[in-house]
Amino acid sequence: MRFKTRTFTGDVLTPISVYQQMKGEKKFILESSLGHGEKGRYSFIGQSPFKEVIGEEKTVTVINHRTGEKTKETDTLPIEIVKREIPRVDLGLPYLFYGGAIGYIGYDVIRGYEDIGVVLEDELDMPDVHLLFYQEVIVFDHKNQTVTLIAVDLTEDRDEVALVESLDKLEEEIRQAHDVKKDHDLQITFKPTLSKQAFMDKVNEAKQHIIDGDIFQIVLSQRLVADYTEDPFELYRKLRISNPSPYMYYIQFGPYVVLGTSPESLIQVRGRDVVTNPIAGTRKRGQTTVEDDKLAEELLADEKERAEHKMLVDLSRNDLGRIAKVHSISLPKFMMIERYEHVMHIVSEVRATLDASMDSLDALTATLPAGTVSGAPKIKAMQLINQFETKKRGVYSGACGYINMNGDLDLALSIRTMVVKDHQAYVQAGAGIVYDSDPLSEYEETLNKAKSLVEVFKR
Numbered sequence: 479m480r481f482k483t484r485t486f487t488g489d490v491l492t493p494i495s496v497y498q499q500m501k502g503e504k505k506f507i508l509e510s511s512l513g514h515g516e517k518g519r520y521s522f523i524g525q526s527p528f529k530e531v532i533g534e535e536k537t538v539t540v541i542n543h544r545t546g547e548k549t550k551e552t553d554t555l556p557i558e559i560v561k562r563e564i565p566r567v568d569l570g571l572p573y574l575f576y577g578g579a580i581g582y583i584g585y586d587v588i589r590g591y592e593d594i595g596v597v598l599e600d601e602l603d604m605p606d607v608h609l610l611f612y613q614e615v616i617v618f619d620h621k622n623q624t625v626t627l628i629a630v631d632l633t634e635d636r637d638e639v640a641l642v643e644s645l646d647k648l649e650e651e652i653r654q655a656h657d658v659k660k661d662h663d664l665q666i667t668f669k670p671t672l673s674k675q676a677f678m679d680k681v682n683e684a685k686q687h688i689i690d691g692d693i694f695q696i697v698l699s700q701r702l703v704a705d706y707t708e709d710p711f712e713l714y715r716k717l718r719i720s721n722p723s724p725y726m727y728y729i730q731f732g733p734y735v736v737l738g739t740s741p742e743s744l745i746q747v748r749g750r751d752v753v754t755n756p757i758a759g760t761r762k763r764g765q766t767t768v769e770d771d772k773l774a775e776e777l778l779a780d781e782k783e784r785a786e787h788k789m790l791v792d793l794s795r796n797d798l799g800r801i802a803k804v805h806s807i808s809l810p811k812f813m814m815i816e817r818y819e820h821v822m823h824i825v826s827e828v829r830a831t832l833d834a835s836m837d838s839l840d841a842l843t844a845t846l847p848a849g850t851v852s853g854a855p856k857i858k859a860m861q862l863i864n865q866f867e868t869k870k871r872g873v874y875s876g877a878c879g880y881i882n883m884n885g886d887l888d889l890a891l892s893i894r895t896m897v898v899k900d901h902q903a904y905v906q907a908g909a910g911i912v913y914d915s916d917p918l919s920e921y922e923e924t925l926n927k928a929k930s931l932v933e934v935f936k937r
Contacts, residue, residue, distance in 0.1 A: 480631040482641040488625035493521040499655035502526035511722030521618040533607035556607040568884040578883035581609035585871040595864035668702040678917035696853035699908030706903040710735040721930040725890030738895030747838035759783035759824030793849035802830035851875035874906035
């Protein structure tokens with residue numbers, strides 16, 4: 479497949495200044511706060527996708543922006559169409575992403591694979607899957623302080639001259655990116671859509687199902703909403719500073735924006751290697767180092783939190799067992815503390831090798847949704863979630879990130895994630911309910927998790 483690259487010094491540029499300079503529509507930026515490894519080394523920016531895949535239940539629309547053609551397929555699962563649209567061509571470039579799909583796969587995609595109950599009302603009126611396909615990508619290498627432009631002929635209608643012209647156009651835009659537009663104070667008030675008592679009542683109902691032996695654990699969530707009429711990118715700029723995370727993303731879909739600073743991977747696939755990172759067990763950060771360390775010790779010693787975490791690690795291992803090569807599942811990291819701006823978590827890492835009959839998107843459907851946002855046993859927990867929660871979850875607790883053109887993918891669990899649509903900003907957060915859960919504590923946990931996105935706008 480034809481492609482061209484161009485690299486130049488980028489020491490006077492930032493991902494934010496370059497993103498703001500991009501004139502195209504449906505832009506994205508992917509970043510990471512990790513200061514080590516490949517994930518934290520690179521930032522990715524793109525604009526003007528050549529194709530979109532939009533899936534709603536079993537109806538999938540593919541839009542070709544090069545030709546204007548729009549095709550709709552019914553009685554088919556969105557992920558199956560995505561499988562078809564990913565070219566699975568490896569260019570041999572060293573970057574994690576150099577062309578392919580950017581977007582989200584929502585929680586409700588699972589309905590195509592498991593019977594979890596009736597389809598709930600969609601308050602946000604968004605598709606279950608929305609992926610934008612790019613053949614031109616800007617890569618920031620923070621280690622070498624360089625910018626690399628990549629133009630690929632994924633549409634198979636551009637010769638080498640056209641690819642060079644694309645690079646010229648991109649570079650011209652980037653060279654003008656010097657001054658970042660000034661930010662301004664954002665005063666936003668988020669309000670829960672569910673009362674404290676209503677949430678606590680649902681916790682008590684869920685605990686009864688645990689007592690009855692229907693489930694061991696379930697994650698109940700609540701949504702918060704605020705009026706918002708400013709540029710959504712200002713939200714992202716503040717969040718990436720106030721709540722730096724392994725997964726930071728801002729994706730402009732047209733009628734709505736999805737942005738987030740997620741601490742948790744749903745799934746990563748590189749070649750035949752598959753990784754999940756279950757996160758379960760939460761405490762707010764201490765005011766001092768001594769208090770912070772004490773809270774971490776208490777968290778690791780909390781039998782409820784330990785039991786919940788072990789259960790979700792087992793669930794992740796079971797999920798990977800559906801697509802993994804026999805005897806390939808391992809647990810290289812178990813119950814470690816990771817600290818973020820407002821909270822700390824217990825984190826583990828589960829690894830496996832893909833079975834020869836499976837691909838990266840099979841791994842995605844095997845793990846979606848994560849046990850950390852559903853419960854155990856997973857299917858029964860999701861069926862009960864469908865009874866307790868009256869609205870579709872949508873983006874929340876699904877996946878957000880990239881599927882590279884070679885089939886590799888890295889998708890964040892869509893938590894600490896915000897949707898901005900029709901002058902409204904939406905945030906959703908959940909709490910894991912077990913046998914001895916205290917309803918008030920679980921309600922407060924949802925607010926603590928949402929705090930990383932909400933509190934910054936009260937300053």
